[in-house]
Amino acid sequence: MATYIVLLGPPGAGKGTQAKLIAEKLGLAHISSGDLFRENLKAQTELGILAQSYMTKGELVPDDVTIAMIRDRLSRPDCAQGALLDGFPRTPAQADALATMLASLGGSVKCVPLIAVPAAVLIERLSGRWSCRAAGHVYHEKFNPPKQAGICDLDGSELYQREDDKLETVQNRIAVYERQTAPLIEYYRQRGLLVEVDGARPIEEVGADLLAVVTR
Ligand code: ADP
Ligand code: AMP
Numbered sequence: 001m002a003t004y005i006v007l008l009g010p011p012g013a014g015k016g017t018q019a020k021l022i023a024e025k026l027g028l029a030h031i032s033s034g035d036l037f038r039e040n041l042k043a044q045t046e047l048g049i050l051a052q053s054y055m056t057k058g059e060l061v062p063d064d065v066t067i068a069m070i071r072d073r074l075s076r077p078d079c080a081q082g083a084l085l086d087g088f089p090r091t092p093a094q095a096d097a098l099a100t101m102l103a104s105l106g107g108s109v110k111c112v113p114l115i116a117v118p119a120a121v122l123i124e125r126l127s128g129r130w131s132c133r134a135a136g137h138v139y140h141e142k143f144n145p146p147k148q149a150g151i152c153d154l155d156g157s158e159l160y161q162r163e164d165d166k167l168e169t170v171q172n173r174i175a176v177y178e179r180q181t182a183p184l185i186e187y188y189r190q191r192g193l194l195v196e197v198d199g200a201r202p203i204e205e206v207g208a209d210l211l212a213v214v215t216r
Contacts, residue, residue: 002079002082002105002107005083005084007019007084007085008113009115009117010122010177011122011174012117012122013116018115018203018207021207022214023083026214029076030083031088032086032087033085033088041055047069056169058173059172059176067093067094070098071101089184090181091180111193112193113197113213115197115206116200117199117200119174122174131162132152132160133158134152
């Protein structure tokens with residue numbers, strides 16, 4: 001049966017960093033809703049242009065378009081073994097929709113690791129984040145620097161700083177997380193799926209704990 005895992009945590013917790021490592025180890029598709037919106041924006045699709053107006057303010061893109069985008073992504077062949085969801089769901093309505101989508105695929109969410117990190121640490125992480133243009137690989141100028149400044153180790157593409165990683169937007173993204181996404185902690189706890197992992201440790205230590213959680 002397909003394995004579906006939801007990675008939960010505030011912006012900057014390390015979801016993307018860890019999801020890339022774990023998805024590869026487990027042979028699961030990595031689905032990042034933020035990456036999908038950025039790809040759409042790069043291709044100047046209608047969805048990308050709509051999403052941009054919310055992303056630049058650090059607000060959530062409306063549920064209906066976000067849910068439709070993920071439904072389409074989950075139906076692709078590379079998700080046959082399952083998927084690691086990073087950044088989706090972000091509201092209880094999205095979580096309900098996910099449960100319905102997975103039920104129609106004959107599956108359900110297996111577990112929900114919560115990467116817990118204090119707000120002060122998040123700001124430092126996001127202000128030093130550099131992402132690669134080609135595939136969204138993530139680096140940090142201090143905590144996870146690339147071998148050569150400005151160049152992705154994995155695919156040689158240019159690294160850039162996200163528009164929504166500037167301080168003012170980051171502060172709003174954290175507030176939006178607290179207001180709209182944090183209720184999912186209780187949502188998944190009540191369903192017996194939540195497992196908290198301390199994300200305020202080096203990348204390798206967090207990764208080892210997450211791998212143990214998702215494979216048990
Ligand atoms: P998210 O996807 O949750 O927003 P990212 O994976 O993009 O978070 O990580 C945010 C930033 O923090 C990146 O610059 C990344 O390199 C860095 N980072 C991720 N995990 C850790 C960690 N455990 N310790 C220090 N820095 C980290
Ligand atoms: P991320 O790459 O996860 O940090 O997401 C970047 C931005 O994309 C967010 O600040 C939102 O504007 C938008 N976004 C990503 N995922 C979602 C989602 N599940 N629901 C609504 N908006 C989202």
